Amino acid sequence: xxxxxxxxxxxxxxxxxxxxxxxxxxxxxxxxxxxxxxxxxxxxxxxxxxxxxxxxxxxxxxxxxxxxxxxxxxxxxxxxxxxxxxxxxxxxxxxxxxxxxxxxxxxxxxxxxxxxxxxxxxxxxxxxxxxxxxxxxxxxxxxxxxxxxxxxxxxxxxxxxxxxxxxxxxxxxxxxxxxxxxxxxxxxxxxxxxxxxxxxxxxxxxxxxxxxxxxx
Amino acid sequence: xxxxxxxxxxxxxxxxxxxxxxxxxxxxxxxxxxxxxxxxxxxxxxxxxxxxxxxxxxxxxxxxxxxxxxxxxxxxxxxxxxxxxxxxxxxxxxxxxxxxxxxxxxxxxxxxxxxxxxxxxxxxxxxxxxxxxxxxxxxxxxxxxxxxxxxxxxxxxxxxxxxxxxxxxxxxxxxxxxxxxxxxxxxxxxxxxxxxxxxxxxxxxxxxxxxxxxxxxxxxxxxxxxxxxxxxxxxxxxxxxxxxxxxxxxxxxxxxxxxxxxxxxxxxxxxxxxxxxxxxxxxxxxxxxxxxxxxxxxxxxxxxxxxxxxxxxxxxxxxxxxxxxxxxxxxxxxxxxxxxxxxxxxxxxxxxxxxxxxxxxxxxxxxxxxxxxxxxxxxxxxxxxxxxxxxxxxxxxxxxxxxxxxxxxxxxxxxxxxxxxxxxxxxx
Numbered sequence: 001x002x003x004x005x006x007x008x009x010x011x012x013x014x015x016x017x018x019x020x021x022x023x024x025x026x027x028x029x030x031x032x033x034x035x036x037x038x039x040x041x042x043x044x045x046x047x048x049x050x051x052x053x054x055x056x057x058x059x060x061x062x063x064x065x066x067x068x069x070x071x072x073x074x075x076x077x078x079x080x081x082x083x084x085x086x087x088x089x090x091x092x093x094x095x096x097x098x099x100x101x102x103x104x105x106x107x108x109x110x111x112x113x114x115x116x117x118x119x120x121x122x123x124x125x126x127x128x129x130x131x132x133x134x135x136x137x138x139x140x141x142x143x144x145x146x147x148x149x150x151x152x153x154x155x156x157x158x159x160x161x162x163x164x165x166x167x168x169x170x171x172x173x174x175x176x177x178x179x180x181x182x183x184x185x186x187x188x189x190x191x192x193x194x195x196x197x198x199x200x201x202x203x204x205x206x207x208x209x210x211x212x213x214x215x216x
Numbered sequence: 217x218x219x220x221x222x223x224x225x226x227x228x229x230x231x232x233x234x235x236x237x238x239x240x241x242x243x244x245x246x247x248x249x250x251x252x253x254x255x256x257x258x259x260x261x262x263x264x265x266x267x268x269x270x271x272x273x274x275x276x277x278x279x280x281x282x283x284x285x286x287x288x289x290x291x292x293x294x295x296x297x298x299x300x301x302x303x304x305x306x307x308x309x310x311x312x313x314x315x316x317x318x319x320x321x322x323x324x325x326x327x328x329x330x331x332x333x334x335x336x337x338x339x340x341x342x343x344x345x346x347x348x349x350x351x352x353x354x355x356x357x358x359x360x361x362x363x364x365x366x367x368x369x370x371x372x373x374x375x376x377x378x379x380x381x382x383x384x385x386x387x388x389x390x391x392x393x394x395x396x397x398x399x400x401x402x403x404x405x406x407x408x409x410x411x412x413x414x415x416x417x418x419x420x421x422x423x424x425x426x427x428x429x430x431x432x433x434x435x436x437x438x439x440x441x442x443x444x445x446x447x448x449x450x451x452x453x454x455x456x457x458x459x460x461x462x463x464x465x466x467x468x469x470x471x472x473x474x475x476x477x478x479x480x481x482x483x484x485x486x487x488x489x490x491x492x493x494x495x496x497x498x499x500x501x502x503x504x505x506x507x508x509x510x511x512x513x514x515x516x517x518x519x520x521x522x523x524x525x526x527x528x529x530x531x532x533x534x535x536x537x538x539x540x541x542x543x544x545x546x547x548x549x550x551x552x553x554x555x556x557x558x559x560x561x562x563x564x565x566x567x568x569x570x571x572x573x574x575x576x577x578x579x580x581x582x583x584x585x586x587x588x589x590x591x592x593x594x595x596x597x598x599x600x601x602x603x604x605x606x607x608x609x610x611x612x613x614x615x616x617x618x619x620x621x622x623x624x625x626x627x628x629x630x631x632x633x634x635x636x637x638x639x640x641x642x643x644x
Contacts, residue, residue, distance in 0.1 A: 016223075058226070109333070110328075175351070176369075177351060179351025179352070180351075212330075213231065
């Protein structure tokens with residue numbers, strides 16, 4: 001079994017084993033954000049260091065959600081002004097499955113929502129959406145709870161998303177009226193296209209980690 | 217090819233509170249979470265805002281934590297174990313309704329570095345535990361008032377118990393949102409089934425829904441074995457008590473109809489088997505009635521109607537089978553007084569009485585009667601001055617119970633109405 005062994009273009013430290021589809025990594029040694037450019041590691045010119053110990057998930061955590069084993073590859077932290085939230089990129093690994101699918105778990109005020117990208121959708125712009133507005137997506141109805149502008153304030157680990165610290169985009173999130181499902185909408189900063197992530201709120205008791213760290 | 221799990225797995229980073237210094241007095245403070253936004257200095261009571269990505273920069277916002285001398289049953293840092301997870305009280309708040317400290321809710325914010333916040337609250341000795349939820353209320357919130365039913369989209373039914381306006385009077389500890397003394401919220405409180413509670417708070421156009429339960433003394437003891445608390449019992453919700461009052465009124469109305477029917481039936485029931493008039497002289501000497509038959513079915517009533525007027529009569533009555541077999545002896549006090557006093561007429565007593573016998577065998581019977589009577593304030597007499605008419609009815613029903621039932625029913629309706637009105641006034 002062989003993996004692409006890559007070194008940080010800034011400090012030369014080895015980067016984690018590269019997984020297919022990963023486009024951004026953060027060097028754990030020098031905090032340089034490394035972007036993959038035509039199969040080569042490039043220094044993005046950004047540094048990133050995020051606080052540790054205050055989240056349930058963490059990069060390198062292994063756990064289980066609804067019977068699916070997963071590992072956390074990395075996270076993006078977004079600020080919405082007064083606060084922030086984390087989006088954890090997880091790779092699912094079920095026994096016998098050849099491919100590994102990816103799942104994003106949002107952690108906001110320690111509340112978790114597991115979502116998968118559902119692609120672009122024709123939705124009104126962020127200026128037209130207000131909290132309380134109704135949005136139908138992928139056969140479900142949602143109530144928008146928050147609309148704002150997010151700024152990436154850091155990344156860690158490996159991410160399959162082209163995102164760098166300082167980048168901003170408009171976002172909205174909400175829930176299905178019965179409180180089971182969640183929705184996240186991101187508007188592309190260039191073409192204004194809305195990308196939708198749909199998932200479900202995670203009952204804290206239905207997610208387990210090999211290392212929960214309950215004694216604190 | 218993807219990397220296997222074991223090469224990606226990492227140990228959990230350690231948790232450590234953030235060390236800061238008060239922006240006013242420089243006292244060392246501990247911030248439990250990177251999301252903290254407000255901290256009140258435990259030494260000088262200054263309220264500071266936490267800023268910066270590491271939440272280690274403090275900006276002095278204002279002096280004081282609010283109401284001094286506020287009593288809390290739990291200290292900051294108190295451990296609270298819930299469903300196997302240990303939380304700590306990271307902040308305490310005193311919310312007051314209508315500016316009246318008698319209506320105070322103490323909220324303890326329970327913190328765990330990796331779990332959503334829990335809110336432990338206490339109102340009049342009743343403790344509850346709430347957490348944030350994402351489902352929504354059906355219908356327009358503006359139309360929801362106390363006593364109204366509501367449903368949530370998860371299919372559950374609720375009854376609005378109260379709509380309250382609260383002001384924040386006191387705050388200490390550390391909070392993950394901006395808060396200051398004087399903040400106001402309007403909250404819709406709902407009661408659900410099995411002790412479930414729902415509270416919707418509206419602040420500056422934002423709405424937050426929290427669900428929870430009322431905690432029992434046993435649950436509190438298990439959550440905090442080191443703390444002794446006086447725990448009250450949750451009052452029954454107003455809507456439930458209103459329902460009870462309506463039930464009381466309905467029961468009274470049912471009793472009214474039932475007893476009215478029974479009374480109507482009993483008043484004319486029975487068969488008159490004998491009627492006889494006795495003079496005063498006869499009664500003085502001991503009179504014997506003419507014979508009359510009894511079939512032995514049901515009660516026998518003997519109605520005594522005297523012509524006593526502002527006087528009294530004492531009569532002894534014996535029911536005799538055949539010629540001399542006394543089967544029952546009883547007596548009756550009859551007194552009837554009336555007059556006018558101060559321009560108002562009055563009366564007391566009655567000039568008649570009813571005696572009851574049960575268990576007479578079929579046969580021929582007679583009555584033996586002897587009576588004495590007097591007028592005015594006379595206390596004793598050797599003879600009767602009044603006559604008596606005697607009517608014997610067999611198979612009669614005692615309507616006294618139906619009358620008592622009627623009175624009780626009316627009283628029940630009245631009680632239910634007073635309860636209902638009191639609760640409605642309280643609700644308003």
